[in-house]
Amino acid sequence: MIISLSILFSIPLVFGELPRLPNHIKPTNFALKLITYLPGYGYIPQPDDGKNMTFGGEIDIDLDITKATKVIRLHAKNSVIIEKGYLRSNNQDGKFDLFTIEKITESDEFQQIEIHFNATIAPGNASLILKFWSEFNDLPKGFYTSPYEDQNGDTKLAAVTQFEAYYARSAIPCFDEPSLKATWEVTIIHPDGTNAISNAPRAQILKNRDSELFKNFTGTVFEKTPKMSSYLLAFVISAYEYRTAETKSGLQVRLHFPPEEVNNTDEALDAAVKSFDYFETLLGIKFPISKIDLIGFKYYAHGAMENWGLITFQYYSLYGQYLSIETIAHEIAHQWFGNLVTMDWWSDLWLNEGFSTFYEFLGVHNITNGKIDYKKTTSAEVARYLSYHLHAKKADEKPTIKQIENLQFLDHAAFATTTYHKGGIILNMFRNVIGHSKFDESIRQYLKGQSYSTANSSEFFSYFKMPWKNGPSSVADFLRPWLEQVGHPLIHNCQEFDNGILRSIDEQVPIPIWGYQWDIPVWYMNSDSNKKLKLVWLLRNSTAFIIKSARINPGGNGIFRVNYEINPPKSIDESDEYKESRLTDAFALLTSKQINKQRYLEIVESLGELNDENQQILDAQMQILAIGDEKSIEKYENIFSSRTMSYPKFASKAK
Secondary structure: OOOOEEEEOOOOOOOOOOOOOOOOEEEEEEEEEEEEEOOOOOOOOOOOOOOOOEEEEEEEEEEEEOOOEEEEEEEOOOOOEEEEEEEEEEOOOOOEEEEEEEEEEEEOOOOEEEEEEEEEEOOEEEEEEEEEEEEOEOOOOEEEEEEEEOOOOOEEEEEEEEOOOOOHHHOOOEOOOOOOOEEEEEEEEEEOOOEEEEOOOEEEEEOOOOOOOOOOEEEEEEOOOOOEOHHHOOEEEEOOEEEEEEOOOOOEEEEEEOHHHOOOOHHHHHHHHHHHHHHHHHHOOOOOOOEEEEEEEOOOOOOEEOOOOEEEEEHHHHOHHHOOHHHHHHHHHHOOEOOOEEEOOHHHOHHHHHHHHHHHHHHHHHHOOOOOOHHHHHHHHHHHHHHHOOOOOOOOOOOOOOOOOOHHHHHOOOOOHHHHHHHHHHHHHHHHHHOHHHHHHHHHHHHHHHOOEEEOHHHHHOOOOOOOOOOOOOHHHHHHHHHHOOOOOEEEEEEEOOEEEEEEEOOOOOOOOOOOOOOEEEEEEOHHHOOOOEEEEEOOOOOOEEEEOOEEOOOOOOOOEEEEOOOOOOOOOOOHHHHHHHHHHHHHHHHOOOOOHHHHHHHHHHOOOOOHHHHHHHHHHHHHHHHOOHHHHHHHHHHHHHHHOOOHHHHHHHO
8 A cells, every 4th residue: 555645734833933743742662674775785786676775664653642633743754655554552451453544644844744544543652653665865864875995996885874953754754853752773674795883782683594585685683772862863884894992981982994994093993982981970971872883974964973872974084184083072072962961952952062062172182181272272262253253243143042943944054153163162151150160060960860851941051050149140141142142242441540441332233132232251360360360240231340451351261352442461461362362353343443453453563473373364364454355354254164163063064
């Protein structure tokens, strides 16, 4: 029986938001059996058999139904062909009731289907069984193929998944929203001569030479996964080899590689082991799966993907001279921030990406034994973020917490610099405001309290208390203006006698909920502080704060620009990070007409000798001033785009 997908169905919409699945039907477990017709190995395509470069199988979805219904809505893209199916539910006599499918209707716009049954399904436990098939995707999303060379130099294909953000539905019918977490039991039937890996460890190999199903095929059965979101499901079929290392807690770290990279695995393995050792200790929670696989592909849309237990990478991020320890640290941080605790909805994606960006800084510090100092890294990230967003509000900037309007927005704008890098530097600022030990302990409580579940920003805020008498009233009151509006403050340091008056300046722009105002933690250093950092608050309801002549924001933990009326004494701070922030602040002030060119040149001259990176910034600024066109300004911003967005996953997603 072929069940046709027809008739566009109606979904009640909330204005400005992508429609969600109803909450009275939730999955608890997916049992997936998949056969893959991948050529070039044991499977040899037959003329007109219609199987080459396809996959298909059966999915058995255990459901918890809390309201009587005759219709079940879930996700499936129109490329997934459902051949037949039924529903089985427990009745009051302890027996099963079977429900047949009358019709399936679809919405191409939202990639959802509605399955209509022959009778009303009572509340309780049920199982939805669907048989389906599809084709490997030509694009690197969903379930697709990527080429590599075998030991003979022949081109082979690997089959790879990329399900974030909403591509699980392009390969299998499922409940494809992050809050609908469930366990997965996966069986992959793959051509002889290949290996299959998935999120969980291998439990069993199936091979029956007398079975037509297993002629030229092998079955790999995997253990049940932890409870997780559908976008984290992953499986790979290839003939890669692998090497294994072990962490202090006994976790098996397996690095998979094509034959040509046999001598380029040690550094990535070392970085992964160090990252797991570090994060397990810092976060106080052991990684819950007994193995982790890392594997790279040349045909790959992103820098990497944090699938729980199976991290996939863009080829050159994992092997050889272009190895990115930043990417490795970022994806391993995701195993806690995103996998163990997942954002409830994509509007709070910063709870995944902002956190993993921040912990990437700490992870790299650990991998390099402090040679890449996280304090300098975070300071540079602040300066570079501000410079990429040259003025306070770029026209294309989105807030860190953002409304998800449609699938196209989710695919692009949701994965933006404000989600990753601004989210990361906001966390760094917050950690320095409340103190490292208090922050770290609250994060451990957050992870334990939300484990195997989801969280939104409000739930995250609830794990913290603000410790100051003269600061913001709550964590939410402090962080929401930074997260929910674009831009950043400009602080004027005006000189009167021996005192500096700090004043926050807001531009005349349309007013959002927070009015483009922030509670600003202002760190400073002056002769009275003995070169030690002090903190004062410039609150939304205050206009000024008086301190003696000082260097504002040494260490670069605050996310704001500073306009000094008079240059602070050189003796206070002459670091390269300080010079970079002064250069970029001065240029932003000049191009936004806050200062004139003479004042800009005075600032440049006061900085003295510059290192190579700062000289590159100055040269670019001078070129713009000489040419004076918008394309030159774009090139200047791209200096910081390439530096700040060195994390390849973000750079490719942001397009």
